[in-house]
Amino acid sequence: ETGVTQTPRHLVMGMTNKKSLKCEQHLGHNAMYWYKQSAKKPLELMFVYNFKEQTENNSVPSRFSPECPNSSHLFLHLHTLQPEDSALYLCASSQSRRQGDIQYFGAGTRLSVL
Amino acid sequence: GIQVEQSPPDLILQEGANSTLRCNFSDSVNNLQWFHQNPWGQLINLFYIPSGTKQNGRLSATTVATERYSLLYISSSQTTDSGVYFCAVEYRDDKIIFGKGTRLHILP
Numbered sequence: 001e002t003g004v005t006q007t008p009r010h011l012v013m014g015m016t017n018k019k020s021l022k023c024e025q026h027l028g029h030n031a032m033y034w035y036k037q038s039a040k041k042p043l044e045l046m047f048v049y050n051f052k053e054q055t056e057n058n059s060v061p062s063r064f065s066p067e068c069p070n071s072s073h074l075f076l077h078l079h080t081l082q083p084e085d086s087a088l089y090l091c092a093s094s095q096s097r098r099q100g101d102i103q104y105f106g107a108g109t110r111l112s113v114l
Numbered sequence: 115g116i117q118v119e120q121s122p123p124d125l126i127l128q129e130g131a132n133s134t135l136r137c138n139f140s141d142s143v144n145n146l147q148w149f150h151q152n153p154w155g156q157l158i159n160l161f162y163i164p165s166g167t168k169q170n171g172r173l174s175a176t177t178v179a180t181e182r183y184s185l186l187y188i189s190s191s192q193t194t195d196s197g198v199y200f201c202a203v204e205y206r207d208d209k210i211i212f213g214k215g216t217r218l219h220i221l222p
Contacts, residue, residue, distance in 0.1 A: 002156075042118075043200060043212040056208065090157060099145045099164075099204065105157040 003027040006091050006106035013081065014114050021076040021109045023091030029104075031097045032074040034066060035090040037108075043090075049074060050097040081113045116141045116205050120213035127191055128221050135186040135216045137201035145204040146177050148186050151215075152197040160186070160199075191220045 004025045013019050023032065034046040048056035049068040063085075065077040074091055088108045094101040117140040127133055137146070148160040161168050161175040163184065168175050172192075177184040188195055198215040205211070 002158075042214050043202070045210045058209070088155060092157075097208075100162045102159045102162070104159070108155050108157075110155075 002104045002106065004091060004093055004104050004106040006089075006109050008109060009107065010110050010112075012112045012114065013078070015081060015083070017081075018077070018079040020078065021089055021091075021111075023074040023076075023093075023106055025072055025091075025093040025104070027093060027104060029093040029095050030071050031094045031101070032068060032071070033092040033094075033103065034074065034076050035092065037088040037090060038084075039087070047076075048097065055097060078111075081111075083113050086111055086113045116143070116203065116209075116211055118201065118203055118211050118213040120199075120201060120216050122216060123214070124217045124219075126219045126221065129191055129193060131191050131220075133188045133191060133218065135188070135199050135218075137184045137186070137213055139182050139184075139203050141182075141205060143179070143182075143203040143205045144208075146184050147202045147204075148175055148184070149200040149202065150195075150197055151200065152194075157200075188218075191218075193220045193222050196220045 007022045031050045036044045046060045047066045052068050067075040090108045091106040092103040094103045119138045121136045145164045151157045163175045163177045165179045172189045174187045198217050200215045202212045
């Protein structure tokens with residue numbers, strides 16, 4: 001148990017569906033992250049929030065829309081996804097965005113887009 | 115952009131053996147991290163190591179920033195060490211780039 005909880009653990013959706021991934025951390029951290037892990041590509045950092053403000057968006061398509069209502073919760077809203085978006089989506093949190101702050105990861109949501 | 119290469123891609127060892135994993139990067143970096151992902155997908159941050167050497171139990175890491183490489187040492191391997199080990203570098207504009215990983219399988 002890392003203190004970072006992701007729901008759902010598995011999600012199957014059609015290309016026209018709208019769904020959301022949820023991440024919650026109970027560590028009192030101020031920075032939260034979304035990562036994408038595809039079967040054939042290295043881990044990719046998607047978004048970073050620090051004190052509820054988005055500080056990084058690494059050229060992620062607009063069909064992925066993050067939301068951070070408070071420091072404990074992070075959402076990833078999904079709409080009109082493509083089959084190549086099927087992947088493991090990992091959420092992480094750290095005390096802040098300072099270098100050296102350890103990131104704690106959730107167990108991930110495995111997404112399949114049909 | 116920066117290239118991050120990890121070697122070997124796969125490694126199979128007997129329990130109790132020692133191993134060295136390598137991470138090469140093609141440009142100067144602000145920071146370097148090592149991660150372990152267990153067979154069930156859980157990712158754990160092992161080290162933040164922009165330079166020098168750090169140790170944590172049976173694991174240690176050394177980064178030689180001037181020569182653009184980092185090494186992760188695992189001593190007296192246990193089956194629970196199995197999984198994929200990633201290095202990730204932070205460079206300009208705080209971009210984080212991961213290597214493709216080394217898949218380690220420890221046999222009982």
